[in-house]
Amino acid sequence: xxxxxxxxxxxxxxxLAQNKINVNHKYQELKCSTCHTCEIPTKEKPCLIxxxxxxxxxxxxxxxxxxxxxxIDRLKKQTDIYxxxxxxxxxxxxxxxxxGGCKMCHHYNPPGKVIGCKECHExxxxxxxxxxxxxxxxxxxxxxxCHRQWSGKVECLSCHDLNANQxxxxxxxxxxxxxxxxxxxxxxxxxxFETPKSSSKFVxxxxxxHFNLFSIECQxxxxxxxxxxxxxxxxxxxxxxxxxxxxxxxxxxxxxTKSNCTxxxxxxxxxxxxxxxxxxxxxxxxxxxxxxxxCHVEKGKFIGLNSDCSTCHGIWTKDNFKHSLVGxxxxxxxxxxDCTECHQNKKFEKPTCKNCHDDKEFxxxxxxxxxx
Amino acid sequence: MLNxxxxxxxxxxxxxxxxxxxxxxxxxxxxxxxxxxDRMGVLVDTTVCIGCRKCxxxxxxxxxxxxxxxxxxxxxSVFKEKRRPNDKALTVVNEYxxxxxxxxxxxVKVQCMHCDKxxxxxACIVGAFSKHENGAVFWDSTKCIGxxxxxxxxxxxxxxxxxxxALKPDIKKCDFCYKDRTFKGKLPACVEICPVEAITYGRxxxxxxxxxxxxxxxxxxxxxxxxxxxxxxxxxxLYLASKDFEKLDFPKLGKxxxxxxxxxxxxxxxxYFVPPVALYALLGGIMWINKNKKSKEQxxxx
Numbered sequence: 001x002x003x004x005x006x007x008x009x010x011x012x013x014x015x016l017a018q019n020k021i022n023v024n025h026k027y028q029e030l031k032c033s034t035c036h037t038c039e040i041p042t043k044e045k046p047c048l049i050x051x052x053x054x055x056x057x058x059x060x061x062x063x064x065x066x067x068x069x070x071x072i073d074r075l076k077k078q079t080d081i082y083x084x085x086x087x088x089x090x091x092x093x094x095x096x097x098x099x100g101g102c103k104m105c106h107h108y109n110p111p112g113k114v115i116g117c118k119e120c121h122e123x124x125x126x127x128x129x130x131x132x133x134x135x136x137x138x139x140x141x142x143x144x145x146c147h148r149q150w151s152g153k154v155e156c157l158s159c160h161d162l163n164a165n166q167x168x169x170x171x172x173x174x175x176x177x178x179x180x181x182x183x184x185x186x187x188x189x190x191x192x193f194e195t196p197k198s199s200s201k202f203v204x205x206x207x208x209x210h211f212n213l214f215s216i217e218c219q220x221x222x223x224x225x226x227x228x229x230x231x232x233x234x235x236x237x238x239x240x241x242x243x244x245x246x247x248x249x250x251x252x253x254x255x256x257t258k259s260n261c262t263x264x265x266x267x268x269x270x271x272x273x274x275x276x277x278x279x280x281x282x283x284x285x286x287x288x289x290x291x292x293x294x295c296h297v298e299k300g301k302f303i304g305l306n307s308d309c310s311t312c313h314g315i316w317t318k319d320n321f322k323h324s325l326v327g328x329x330x331x332x333x334x335x336x337x338d339c340t341e342c343h344q345n346k347k348f349e350k351p352t353c354k355n356c357h358d359d360k361e362f363x364x365x366x367x368x369x370x371x372x
Numbered sequence: 373m374l375n376x377x378x379x380x381x382x383x384x385x386x387x388x389x390x391x392x393x394x395x396x397x398x399x400x401x402x403x404x405x406x407x408x409x410d411r412m413g414v415l416v417d418t419t420v421c422i423g424c425r426k427c428x429x430x431x432x433x434x435x436x437x438x439x440x441x442x443x444x445x446x447x448x449s450v451f452k453e454k455r456r457p458n459d460k461a462l463t464v465v466n467e468y469x470x471x472x473x474x475x476x477x478x479x480v481k482v483q484c485m486h487c488d489k490x491x492x493x494x495a496c497i498v499g500a501f502s503k504h505e506n507g508a509v510f511w512d513s514t515k516c517i518g519x520x521x522x523x524x525x526x527x528x529x530x531x532x533x534x535x536x537x538a539l540k541p542d543i544k545k546c547d548f549c550y551k552d553r554t555f556k557g558k559l560p561a562c563v564e565i566c567p568v569e570a571i572t573y574g575r576x577x578x579x580x581x582x583x584x585x586x587x588x589x590x591x592x593x594x595x596x597x598x599x600x601x602x603x604x605x606x607x608x609x610l611y612l613a614s615k616d617f618e619k620l621d622f623p624k625l626g627k628x629x630x631x632x633x634x635x636x637x638x639x640x641x642x643x644y645f646v647p648p649v650a651l652y653a654l655l656g657g658i659m660w661i662n663k664n665k666k667s668k669e670q671x672x673x674x
Contacts, residue, residue: 081442126559130415130574131582137569144422144568148476154422155446156567233476 061102061114063093069177071170074118075136082160086170086177095182098222098229105142117142146226152233187211187218196240200265209273214292214302221250254302281307286326308346316348324371334367342367407488411507412554413576413608414563415583416481418620419593421570423451423467423479427562431463431483434549434561454621457483459532459544463562468620478613480620481562481571484509484530484546485600486608489629495525500543506555507576507608508548516543527604527625548608576608583612605629 032039038047066089073084096104106114121138122129133141148154161173168176193203210216222229239247248257255263276282287295295312296302305311318338323330334342342351351367353360425445432439437460451467463483470477486509493501493509500515501522511522511531518541522531534541549560558564563573572579580601587594599617600607603625611617618624 125564125569126557126573128574130572130578131585133569133572136567140422140568141420148422152476154424156424157446 063090063097066090066093066102066114069174071174072139075123075139080163082156083163083165083170085159086173088177088180091180091182095227098218099224099226104226146228148233149226149228150231150233195265197265200261200267202266202268203264204266204270205264206270206273213273220253279307309348310346323368327370327372328366328368329371330368407503408505408507409577411488411505411576411608412573413486413507413579413610414560415572415574415579416609416611417570417572417586418478418480418611418613420568421465421479421481422568423448423465423477424567425450425465426565426567427463427481427571428461428465430561430565431546432461434552435462435547437461451477455482457530457532457546459534459536459542462544462546466621468615471615478615478620480611480613483562483609484548485528486546486548487527487604487629488607489605491525491527491604491629492522492531495521497521504548504550504555506548506550508550508554509608510547510550511543511545513542518543527623576610579610583610586612602627 032041036047038045041047068088068090070087070089071084072087076084092105093102096102102114103109105117108120109115117138118135121132121135123135125134125136127134132138143159144154147158151158187207189206189208191205191207193205195201195203210221211218251257251264257264271277276284283290292302295305309316316339318335321339323335339348341355342353343349344352351362353362353365353367357365426442429439429442429445431437448467454466455461455464457464463481465479465481468478468480486507488503488507490501490503490509492511493503496516497519498515498517500512500517502510502512504510518533520531520533520543522543523529523533531543531545533543548554549558552558553560559573563569563571572582574582580598583598587596587598593614594612595614595616597617599611599613599622600609605628611622613620
């Protein structure tokens with residue numbers, strides 16, 4: 001009796017979960033016509049558009065969410081010369097991080113979970129609908145597109161094992177494949193560019209600062225890079241052949257590259273980023289522990305904040321401001337005054353004593369005692 | 373006198389010529405190519421082809437031609453020189469450099485294009501060639517007399533002759549795997565083996581539609597042209613490429629079928645026993661003129 005009850009509970013739970021997905025699906029920001037051909041799709045007749053779909057929707061996943069290793073044996077036949085490929089899915093997913101992500105291979109993926117090639121590509125090559133390649137073609141096209149570029153190799157043996165080769169068990173190979181990792185890419189700290197100009201010849205790009213200090217995601221700049229950015233058989237176009245506009249595209253996403261050349265181009269080495277030097281606002285006093293995003297809320301943009309304290313902190317009064325935080329505990333007399341009695345600018349800099357005292361001056365005389 | 377007879381002679385010969393020409397236009401009007409709407413074809417996407425040359429191997433096996441083992445086809449040094457299909461290899465893959473240096477090379481498979489209006493078929497004086505309903509241009513060894521007109525006529529220079537054979541040499545060319553495969557609804561051997569499906573077998577109409585869709589979706593990947601859609605009146609094999617076809621050694625061809633005028637004249641002349649009739653008419657004409665001449669001379673003598 002208990003068992004039955006448990007099963008009923010599980011089933012109802014799953015049904016509820018399914019319903020939940022459907023509700024979400026309905027409210028997704030999608031037009032029905034993106035996926036369905038008819039106006040009112042039903043469960044019985046969903047009238048789904050065949051893939052590939054013109055408008056593609058992809059849901060980004062992390063590499064860890066996908067399977068580690070896949071054995072691609074959908075097309076396995078007894079007569080095959082080659083063994084099925086043991087595909088290091090996670091390794092490839094990680095590598096695609098800076099390229100196009102999941103959608104590099106899982107193109108035209110409908111919303112929801114990521115689907116495999118076999119869901120859309122037919123197994124039989126002799127087919128009616130030839131608008132998309134068959135499964136064998138689809139697999140190979142995906143692989144070869146990159147593999148050809150970085151290794152220049154098209155031999156079957158670069159991915160497949162010979163069927164006659166029985167040295168290692170399949171299980172062992174799968175285990176071996178899970179251990180395969182891409183050599184860790186050490187991001188350079190500084191990248192130096194030499195330009196053909198006579199003056200301001202060098203551009204020292206503070207690479208590390210861009211992702212460590214400014215927390216710019218790698219993909220923001222490295223978004224369309226396949227393996228052959230580093231591994232290539234056929235040499236890439238040298239920078240000298242690129243147009244000025246092309247060379248500056250990555251920088252001009254954030255920087256003004258048209259009128260302000262000296263920002264990046266100079267004859268000397270660049271100093272590390274200094275907020276006071278660059279903007280005139282010293283963050284070392286009170287703001288040094290904050291991340292950039294704490295003040296520069298808009299992602300990836302670091303320009304033009306008003307340096308008045310009230311921009312971020314609101315209006316300070318004698319009641320809501322704990323003066324000891326700045327390292328000076330006000331004495332009882334001074335605690336009674338409004339902030340503006342002493343601090344006459346909006347930045348609450350050096351106070352004036354002249355309003356009340358003729359013979360006193362800050363910092364020689366202090367309106368309280370110093371605290372740590 | 374002499375002038376008179378010459379004019380007569382010219383008159384007769386003009387008559388004969390115009391008669392022949394008249395017949396020509398007649399034979400041109402009655403087109404004998406009945407092309408099936410469902411005829412098949414193959415779309416070659418040269419941007420997908422990886423140059424593994426498995427198609428070359430499969431073709432040789434399917435046609436009982438001697439071949440090296442399959443793993444020797446990995447040798448890419450063959451691409452150093454451009455090859456042509458011959459009597460020992462009915463299809464070959466050639467490699468061309470890509471315009472963008474960071475891209476892989478372009479591989480192009482070459483074989484008989486299986487024209488909708490085949491020049492070889494028109495040139496063949498014994499009817500050894502036939503265009504089948506499924507699009508195949510097929511050569512029949514039992515009819516061939518070895519004149520090699522087909523080799524001259526082909527705009528793609530495909531038919532090859534077994535020069536090395538002293539006895540009963542054959543014309544060799546891609547036969548669309550007609551007898552053993554496509555006639556039975558199976559795939560051609562090369563299409564079946566291609567690992568990347570750079571060559572797609574299907575209804576010619578569907579292939580053109582698919583090719584157009586590809587060009588529309590990836591305008592940077594392809595030049596806006598399907599080679600074989602209109603060339604020499606259309607071919608069963610169609611090509612897509614990322615580079616001008618002429619730079620990939622495709623011949624520069626017009627839209628008119630290659631047989632064109634020559635075929636009309638040839639077939640016109642050979643039809644309705646024109647040559648013997650014309651010959652006898654000519655001889656008769658000369659006789660008649662001479663006879664007239666003689667009788668006039670006799671009259672004058674009298």
